[in-house]
Amino acid sequence: MRLRSSTAFAAHAVLARNNPVLAPSLVDNKLFDEVRNSGVSAAVRDASEALGVSIGVRVTTAGATDRGLEVSYYRPGYPDSLARDNVYVFTPEQIGAPRDFLLYPQYANGSTFIYPVKKIPGLAKPYLSAPYKYGTPEFEAENAAVVKLGGTYAPERTQYQTDTARFWLGAVSGSGGQGSAGVTGMVQNISIDLLPKSYTPLDQAKFFAKLGTAFYDAIVAVWYVKFKAPRWRPITAIQKYYNASWTPLLGTPQHPEYPSAHQGIFGGGWSVLVRELGGNPSHNFTVKSDWPNIPDRSYTSLDDAAAEAGNSRIYAGAHWEQANADGFLIGKAVGNYIYDNIDSYIYGRQDPVSWKS
Structure with a gap:
């Protein structure tokens, strides 16, 4: 408990010093009380803070100067001028400064931590031509589900499904609950609940190293596909061909639709957690x-939670089903590789993926 408290103190100190929006005060009262009541000495507390801040600054600096994080050369068009079938453009609510910018295109050329960047083109290849095109029976079937269940006005969507769209995003700071990054915290909390109570701090550290790496490396692989095959969002297709007044339940993210980053994250974390639990996804x-008007939810299987998380993106009006399924498979492949190789991997800088490869 003392180790956990001092570590939490260090993490909070990093945020407070370097991102006051996320941690507006150096130590909030609750955390300070936990540290004080745990019996940790002032010397350990202060040393943890100093070490945490030092590491945080180094990690932030390394990320900012990493030559692998190069912005992908992609500039989307606007719906009324450059829109083409199946190709991503800014959606109506994203037009006009300061909103008409892409989120995270640098990850399309990013360096991974463990998953070899040289493997990403091979992993991505089956998915580059995978999205169903407008007019095909497969597209029509998937699109009908989004039209029926993912719009602002959707009388056939149940209250549970409406809540599901928000529940699996989490209330991400500054996003109004409309950012897929919230699922990382949810998978972390699930892991804390399911990991054996006998785990030592070292056991926990090893597991969460795998989990965090799976989240990040899966995102790099997902974004590689996103900007190699930039697919339009449901709002663009639906307003153009089906219902000009249709709008999604939740805001559309500012990057291509396919594959789903939300499910790529979930797939990476899911695979690591299931492997850690002996390959058995059935657990209570x-x-x-994170929502005051949406109650906590209980499950008997990680598979059920993953499926519901995927459906949440349809209810939100942000994705078609194929993006969810394929994003999950990409994340799962990355997570499994990390689980098998992280302990023996030789850490070091990797070459970035070439945009022209």
Whole structure:
């Protein structure tokens, strides 16, 4: 408990010093009380803070100067001028400064931590031509589900499904709950609930190293596909061909639709957690809600939670089903590789993926 408290103190100190929006005060009262009541000495507390801040600054600096994080050369068009079938453009609510910018295109050329960048083109290849095109029976079937269940006005969507769209995003700071990054915290909390109570701090550290790496490396692989095959969002296709007044339940993210980053993250984390639990996805657990009007949810299987998380993106009006399924498979492949190789991997800088490869 003392180790956990001092580590939490260090992490909070990093945020407070370097991102006051996320941690507006150096130490909030609750955390300070936990540290004080744990019996940790002032010397350990102060040393943890100093070490945490030092590491945080180094990691932030390394990320900012990493030559692998190069912005992909892609500039989307606007719906009324450059829109083409199946190709991503800014959606109506994203037009006009300061909103008409892409989120995270640098990850399309990013360096991974463990998953070899040289493997990403091979992993991505089956998915580059995978999205169903407008007019095909497969597209029409998937699109009908989004039209029926993912719009602002959707009388056939149940209240549970409406809540599901928000529940699996989490209330991400500054995003109004409309950022897929929230799922990382949810998978972390599920892991804390399910990991054996006998785990030592070292066991926990090893597991969460795998989990965090899976999240990040899966995102790099997902974004590689996103900007190699930049697919339009449901709002663009639906307003153009089906219903000009249709709008999604939740805001559309500012990057290509395919594959789903949300499910890429979930797939990476899911694979690591299931492997850690001996390959058995059947466990009882509860996921805490970040929404005051949406209750916590309990499950008997990680598979059920993953499926519901994927459906949440349809209810939100942000994705078609194929993006969810394929994003999950990409994340799962990356997570499994990390689980098998992280302990023996020789850490070091990797070459970035070439945009022209």
